[in-house]
Amino acid sequence: MDFELSEAHKMLAESVYDFMLREIDPIAEQVDREDRLPDWVWKKLGQLGWMGVTVTEEYGGSGMDYLAQCICLEQMSRICPALSLSCHAHSNLCCDNLYRNGNEQQRRRYLPPLCSGEKLGALALTEPNAGSDAVGIQMRARREGRHYLLSGIKTFITNGPVAGAMVLYAKTEPEKGAKGITAFIVEPGLEGTFTARHLEKMGVRGSPTGELIFDEYRVPEENILGALNQGVSVMMGGLDMERVAGTGWTLGMGERALELSLKYARERVQFGQPIGQFQLIQEKLADMYIGMESAKLLMYRAATMAQTADRGGKGSEINKLAAAALLLAGQVSTQAVLHAVQIHGGYSYMLDYPVNRLLRDVKLGEIGAGTSEMRKIIIAREMLRG
Ligand SMILES: Cc1cc2nc3c(=O)[nH]c(=O)nc-3n(C[C@H](O)[C@H](O)[C@H](O)COP(=O)(O)OP(=O)(O)OC[C@H]3O[C@@H](n4cnc5c(N)ncnc54)[C@H](O)[C@@H]3O)c2cc1C
16 A cells, blocks of 8 residues: 555646746735636646646646546645636536546537636536535426527536536436436537626635526537436536545645644744644644545545546445545545634734635535535445445
8 A cells, every 4th residue: 555646746746836836826815805817827727737637638638647636726725725616617527527428529629628728617517496406406408409498597606607618417308307417518609598697705716606597598419418318427427526626625725724824833922932832732733734634545545546436437436435535625624724713813814814715715615516414425325325
């Protein structure tokens, strides 16, 4: 059993972190305040090969593995969780899904401009009345000749307002319930009405989130992703990979919380000594370290298994492990950020201290990609299934 990252993974982590520190750290606070990421960033990330991490080179990607995807998002989140979230929705939820489920024509048409950062990708599943109950979606796709007409509302969609392509789930045969769901590739500029509204958030500000309204929006039948009425298998496979990659996104914030806390505990003097000398502060630091280390090991295991599960391996095992890795990452990262806020005392409330931004960002790690409650339900269900 080897617990060390490969040289390639270590180099990737270093280069992503160096880039983020140099190019993004100086503007991270501004991104949060203005709720806007600079336009240049996507093509830059495309040039660096971080927009289509798990897509093979023939379609413009980098041909790396799920562990590389986790590492990439982890290092981005240490500096700017908002940028990392948009990159997650793009490279994993959209590109990886398209790559795994798309036919040759779809891969050739959509992946190169997505992997280069020319277009930003999204995935639209959630609706105002269907979040945890994902198969309860009400968006309708009505067949008319060789097209489908999409009608309904998607909400909370990361990159939604600016996406050049998105994977979207709709009901093609509503009376069949989960067996009547189909995945589509949707892009702006087709016939019919499609409007996007930017939503204001408390955290991950800068990552655009939108409500998307479709009224008889016309999508050609060749844009069905996977097979007609087989959308649930695209959805469930995608959610497993989303949870694995989301573990990296979430852990990066807990790691940053620990780094900031160690620095502050060494520098802040009270009662004539650095606060790091007080045992109640040391306890928090130790808890953060244990949480981060254990969640990271689970992420490594889940990411490694995702690689083989993706090739038709252990279906329910990755389902359980991916949910467990993200559940733990969400819990320990949120706890680490809460500890960091406590360690920084009153200064943590000042907007120019990055810990308050982390606090607003990290909570999403327990909500997106299935809430903590849903992750526990998945884990228990898979174990009981035996
Ligand atoms: C910033 C942000 C970005 C997002 N990006 C995307 C995106 O790109 N694409 C996308 O499709 N979606 C996205 N989402 C949506 C996200 O996946 C959902 O918010 C999430 O799945 C929860 O759904 P909900 O908000 O409707 O909560 P609900 O499902 O209404 O849940 C409310 C509460 O009830 C609990 N609950 C629900 N069912 C059960 C149960 N059976 N047992 C116990 N407790 C239960 C939940 O755990 C939660 O605590 C995003 C959300 C946010 C906030």
